[in-house]
Every structure is written in structure tokens, then in C-alpha cells.
Amino acid sequence: MNVIPLSTPDLLLAAVLVLALATVTAHLQLRLGKPIIIAAVRTAIQLLLVGLVLRALFSHAQWYWVALMSIIMLLVASREVAVRQERGPGRRWAFGASATTMFISSFALTGFALSVVIGVDPWYAPRYAIPLLGMLLGNTMTGVTLAMSDMTQCAWQQRLVIEQRLLLGANRNEAIEDIRRQSARTGMIPTINAMAAAGIVSLPGMMTGQLLAGSSPYDAVRYQILIMFLIAASTGFAVLMVQWLVARQLFDERERLRLDRLTLRG
Known part of the structure; x- marks a missing residue:
């Protein structure tokens, strides 16, 4: 069984859900919109960087x-x-x-x-x-x-x-x-x-x-x-x-x- 690869548009579809959540919390004045967005951006950047590091580690x-x-x-x-x-x-x-x-x-x-x-x-x-x-x-x-x-x-x-x-x-x-x-x-x-x-x-x-x-x-x-x-x-x-x-x-x-x-x- 081969792993089905995910494209960038696929990930963006999932990101829309997080953006929708941040919008709802901002509308309700829960002060969670900004932390949610920051956490989502950090998650994406950190995991992408880790992926590059792990690829290098696995090869060396x-x-x-x-x-x-x-x-x-x-x-x-x-x-x-x-x-x-x-x-x-x-x-x-x-x-x-x-x-x-x-x-x-x-x-x-x-x-x-x-x-x-x-x-x-x-x-x-x-x-x-x-x-x-x-x-x-x-x-x-x-x-x-x-x-x-x-x-x-x-x-x-x-x-x-x-x-x-x-x-x-x-x-x-x-x-x-x-x-x-x-x-x-x-x-x-x-x-x-x-x-x-x-x-x-x-x-x-x-x-x-x-x-x-x-x-x-x-x-x-x-x-x-x-x-x-x-x-x-x-x-x-x-x-x-x-x-x-x-x-x-x-x-x-x-x-x-x-x-x-x-x-x-x-």
C-alpha cells in the first residue's frame, strides 16, 4: 500500500477550517483568534523545517x-x-x-x-x-x-x-x-x-x-x-x-x- 501524498492545496483546505475557527472566536470576543492563527502558522513552519532536518538526518x-x-x-x-x-x-x-x-x-x-x-x-x-x-x-x-x-x-x-x-x-x-x-x-x-x-x-x-x-x-x-x-x-x-x-x-x-x-x- 502506497501513501497518498498531500498537495499544498490539500493543506490549504485544512487551514481554512482553522481560519474559520479563529474568525468565530474573534467574533465572540474570546481573544483566541490571534493565538490560534499564530499557533497554526508556527505548526506549519516548524513541521516543514523538521521535515527538511529529518530528511538530512536520515541520509546522514x-x-x-x-x-x-x-x-x-x-x-x-x-x-x-x-x-x-x-x-x-x-x-x-x-x-x-x-x-x-x-x-x-x-x-x-x-x-x-x-x-x-x-x-x-x-x-x-x-x-x-x-x-x-x-x-x-x-x-x-x-x-x-x-x-x-x-x-x-x-x-x-x-x-x-x-x-x-x-x-x-x-x-x-x-x-x-x-x-x-x-x-x-x-x-x-x-x-x-x-x-x-x-x-x-x-x-x-x-x-x-x-x-x-x-x-x-x-x-x-x-x-x-x-x-x-x-x-x-x-x-x-x-x-x-x-x-x-x-x-x-x-x-x-x-x-x-x-x-x-x-x-x-x-
């Missing part, structure tokens, strides 16, 4: 080019986490914390999947490494963003409760136990929902892509199961790590609540 499969691409992906994902924090401990700190947690979780699990589970040779083969890392980073980025934002927001909103618990003798872990539980749930809910709905409500992206490319449904399903499990593990471990880092930032060495370290962004 050297580990250092794969490493460079992976680092760029990590830096961009970390920046997205940092700029999405409404009340956080500074963009530099958020950038460093998210980069650390996503590197440990996503990169480690990608290497494990490539070298142990899939067994591709060489293990850094860009046709496997880049898409796999991209899926893990994208979902892990969402989980880290939600968990970090929820934890800092809840700490600010419940600051009086936390301080009362500290006065009553609770340590910092006990004082924010319910907040950590809530933020972990917030960070993991998108992944859990995606796993619960996979195959029944929706066909996940990688499986759909393989089916469109002509792969057998059996192989596509197996790869999608692997991806879903890796995404769940990567997101979960990253959320737990970023929670630990945020908790350390919220308190000093004497276990005093330090909300002055949080910055409100307009």
Missing part, C-alpha cells in the same frame, strides 16, 4: 547529528515549561528543573527502548530515535508543566494552611502532602486518560501514522502499546522528580515556607 545517520537534534528538542521543551508557569520560582529555575527531569526520564527511557526493547542497529538510528524521543518529550513536557504549575499555585493559595501545619510540628513533606498528591494527579491525568481511551475512543498518533504508511495493524498495535507504556513511565518519573525539586524550592534548610521565591507573571 551520524550519532552527533542525532545528539544535536535531541538537545535542541530538550531545550525547546524546557523553555515551553518555563514560560507556561503563571506563578513559579523564576524562569531560569523552571527551565533548569524541567530540563533535568525530562533529560533523566525521556532520554533514559528512549535509550532503553532503542537498545533493549526494539534492538535497532545502530541504537541511535534517527528514523527510530528522533520520533520516539519526540513523543516521550512532548507528553512528558505536558505532565511536568501541569505538575509544576499546579504545585506552586496550590502552595500559594494554601500558604496559611501550610504555615499552620509547620507551626503544629509537621515537616515540609507532611505540610504539603495533599498538594503533592494533587499535583501528581494533575500531571498524570492526560496520560492516564490517553491510555484509557486508546483503541476505543481514539487511535493514537503513532498507530495511525503506521497504518497510513501501510504497516500491518498487528505491528502498529504492538508499537503503540510500547509507546504508551514508555510515555506513562517517562511522564510519571519526571512528574515525581519535578515535585521533589519544587518542594525543595518552596522551603529553606530550616523548613520555613519561602513563597517569596515564587514570581507572579502577568
Whole structure:
């Protein structure tokens, strides 16, 4: 089965739908028209550029080019986490914390999947490494963003409760136990929902892509199961790590609540 190529007019027809949505939101004064248009333009430009880069990577499969691409992906994902924090401990700190947690979780699990589970040779083969890392980073980025934002927001909103618990003798872990539980749930809910709905409500992206490319449904399903499990593990471990880092930032060495370290962004 050959893939049916899409022409530029085909893509423009789909773009008309996005333009119609932006027009409706502008008419309703929802202030979403401009962000929708900007996001659509960014999507098209970024994916076209990535397509050119991947074509070059696939034809020159050297580990250092794969490493460079992976680092760029990590830096961009970390920046997205940092700029999405409404009340956080500074963009530099958020950038460093998210980069650390996503590197440990996503990169480690990608290497494990490539070298142990899939067994591709060489293990850094860009046709496997880049898409796999991209899926893990994208979902892990969402989980880290939600968990970090929820934890800092809840700490600010419940600051009086936390301080009362500290006065009553609770340590910092006990004082924010319910907040950590809530933020972990917030960070993991998108992944859990995606796993619960996979195959029944929706066909996940990688499986759909393989089916469109002509792969057998059996192989596509197996790869999608692997991806879903890796995404769940990567997101979960990253959320737990970023929670630990945020908790350390919220308190000093004497276990005093330090909300002055949080910055409100307009």
C-alpha cells in the first residue's frame, strides 16, 4: 500500500477550517483568534523545517547529528515549561528543573527502548530515535508543566494552611502532602486518560501514522502499546522528580515556607 501524498492545496483546505475557527472566536470576543492563527502558522513552519532536518538526518545517520537534534528538542521543551508557569520560582529555575527531569526520564527511557526493547542497529538510528524521543518529550513536557504549575499555585493559595501545619510540628513533606498528591494527579491525568481511551475512543498518533504508511495493524498495535507504556513511565518519573525539586524550592534548610521565591507573571 502506497501513501497518498498531500498537495499544498490539500493543506490549504485544512487551514481554512482553522481560519474559520479563529474568525468565530474573534467574533465572540474570546481573544483566541490571534493565538490560534499564530499557533497554526508556527505548526506549519516548524513541521516543514523538521521535515527538511529529518530528511538530512536520515541520509546522514551520524550519532552527533542525532545528539544535536535531541538537545535542541530538550531545550525547546524546557523553555515551553518555563514560560507556561503563571506563578513559579523564576524562569531560569523552571527551565533548569524541567530540563533535568525530562533529560533523566525521556532520554533514559528512549535509550532503553532503542537498545533493549526494539534492538535497532545502530541504537541511535534517527528514523527510530528522533520520533520516539519526540513523543516521550512532548507528553512528558505536558505532565511536568501541569505538575509544576499546579504545585506552586496550590502552595500559594494554601500558604496559611501550610504555615499552620509547620507551626503544629509537621515537616515540609507532611505540610504539603495533599498538594503533592494533587499535583501528581494533575500531571498524570492526560496520560492516564490517553491510555484509557486508546483503541476505543481514539487511535493514537503513532498507530495511525503506521497504518497510513501501510504497516500491518498487528505491528502498529504492538508499537503503540510500547509507546504508551514508555510515555506513562517517562511522564510519571519526571512528574515525581519535578515535585521533589519544587518542594525543595518552596522551603529553606530550616523548613520555613519561602513563597517569596515564587514570581507572579502577568
